[in-house]
Amino acid sequence: MSTACPSRLDREIDELAAISAHPAPAVTRVLFSPEDLAAREWLAGKAREAGFQLRQDPVGNLFIRWEGSEPCLPAVATGSHTDAIPNAGKYDGVVGVLGGLEAMRQLKEAGHLPRHSLELIMFTSEEPTRFGIGCLGSRLMAGTITAGEAQALRDPDGRSLDELRAAAGCGGDLGAVKVSTGAYKAFIELHIEQGPLLEERGIDIGVVEKIAAPSAFRLLLKGSGGHAGAVLMPDRRDAFLAAAEIALLVEQAALESGSKDTVGTTGLVEVKPGAINSIPCDVKMEVDFRDTDQEARDRALAKIGQGARAVCKRRGVEIDWQVINQDPPALCERSLVALAEDKAAAAGFSHDRMVSRAYHDSLFMARFCPTTMIFIPCHKGYSHRPDEFSSPHAIAKGVAVLKECLKELSR
């Protein structure tokens, strides 16, 4: 098995990275921002160049299809996302999209004639930046959120998903995004690990057998404002101090969950009015909490809820607890895990099974189609930051394994 041509793919990774709202090395492409739209357009051009067909669904999931000789058979799919949180890196998601494109192109160039159609999916809004909920495209495909729930989403500026997708040229009923079980034979997502294990252990390929159970919630805290010089300490109802205590409770609950995979992060905190001499009256905080063990996670969440309410009661702060999502973990399809292991072994790559603690569209694809993921090492596990890095060599190995899986599955 030959490894992928690194030069074409690496060049494309760099080209896509240049489409960013922040200067290099940072990459920022928020859903339906000018950069996200430009990236979609750029990707569509690459797909057309390679002779693949294009389709976009009402939420903006982009399907790049290589029609098989028996188009009515379930398709074999790969893919990931190209949206990026503010100041992210250039590999998260992108390796799965451009690596998938590269695998399909290489198969085509090598004269492969698929019986099952091959599809590369670029999912809309894997990142939750704009609407607070991740994997919007794949959730709608799986039907784990309804069209109505999606229509109710508003971004921080109060703009609706419907408004934004219309402006981005995505029309039609969101209900039509849902995919029926049986439409896909398999889905395999190539991705950087976003953790340090493969690199530390010198392993080329991680084959994912389980994807962690993520959950996210938003807290709106309402205290009482006032002049920082005038209101004495005992008379305060400072919403930020409540938020500070709650963030520390989140950390503590993760540390004490009894599972080493439990992670809890208060990633978004907005404090209003946000002036040095004004007591914070309103805080919005968003917390991400996940584990491969759903019970350990849900116990920890209950503990945080209890603690947060006690903090707010003591401080006279109102709390509005909004569940953004609380998804079960996903099990990967055993036969696909075995297939990827076989292909890695046949290529002479070291490999191991692993769990994904990060969120992926695969979590939702797994609801309606056999799914696994192929992980490649990334430097120190850095991700969601500008110095995220996977070597061309590591990426090529991942693409090679993906290509062989797609080849066999589409026969």
Added chain:
Amino acid sequence: MSTACPSRLDREIDELAAISAHPAPAVTRVLFSPEDLAAREWLAGKAREAGFQLRQDPVGNLFIRWEGSEPCLPAVATGSHTDAIPNAGKYDGVVGVLGGLEAMRQLKEAGHLPRHSLELIMFTSEEPTRFGIGCLGSRLMAGTITAGEAQALRDPDGRSLDELRAAAGCGGDLGAVKVSTGAYKAFIELHIEQGPLLEERGIDIGVVEKIAAPSAFRLLLKGSGGHAGAVLMPDRRDAFLAAAEIALLVEQAALESGSKDTVGTTGLVEVKPGAINSIPCDVKMEVDFRDTDQEARDRALAKIGQGARAVCKRRGVEIDWQVINQDPPALCERSLVALAEDKAAAAGFSHDRMVSRAYHDSLFMARFCPTTMIFIPCHKGYSHRPDEFSSPHAIAKGVAVLKECLKELSR
């Protein structure tokens, strides 16, 4: 002594409140924003209408002058500010500016002929919203910051004071803002209390004998980012969790200072990258800490510094501690305090001496001229919020006392 005509002044307070970046009842007028500039223009119109002279210094302090019969004598001044933090109310600062204007107009209408010139000063940027430092105009007048330090200031968008003041039509050398000792005979600032004491005790007039020792510092915390799902808890260097602990230390230090007047507020917190699924790598926080007892305050500050450094060391977070200001308290001029008390008593108003815990331009005026402040009650002590309120009746009493003081001092 007759009280001021409430209708003209109250109408003007409402007119000025309508010049705001946020809809009523909120008032937002940030330094050199379109609203701040419009408010300046509006005030200048009112001053011209009343027949007073206008002068603006290089930092945009506006001097509304009624020339006395002996113009070389030190002037008698009053004034305050019209800038407002985001989502503030309509009385903070404004009562001192429009109340001062009203007092001068009433004296003029009553045929008073001042020997000393009377001056109403509208100070630039009493609020620290734009540049992180409050009382910019009066600090420059007092020379407690130099022109060079002021020139080095940058707003959150990286724009300099020089750029912004030039765009606002304020030219000339910032060094020329400094006022020499002896230029003013007295300065009296009329202001809402921004605390609940006068209202609770049913007192009409508070005469300020001491202004609290304010200090402000900015912490830049630098941790390590990464994907919220991928980095295990023990491997994290979360800058926001350090900030959360430090904010709680600030509160604790204020509570334990041994002085009931000590207040500490973490009013500004900015968390980056600010995505729910990304570990915070950078936090900017700004803390306001003050007391009428300078020693108690500085002991508490030392304790916070020590604690914050320990937190950051334990969490592997870098800390950059920037002192924004650490000013000594101001003592008001005894003879002016006595004068204001006499005038309040003569009008039949109840009155008491008090300290100001809030920051005021008076703090810096006191550095080079005899100063005091006249406080009036405001509802529940609310300030820096849209429901800030002082009754027309309470304002009129404050204006009446101010007017009589200005009348006597300018004779």
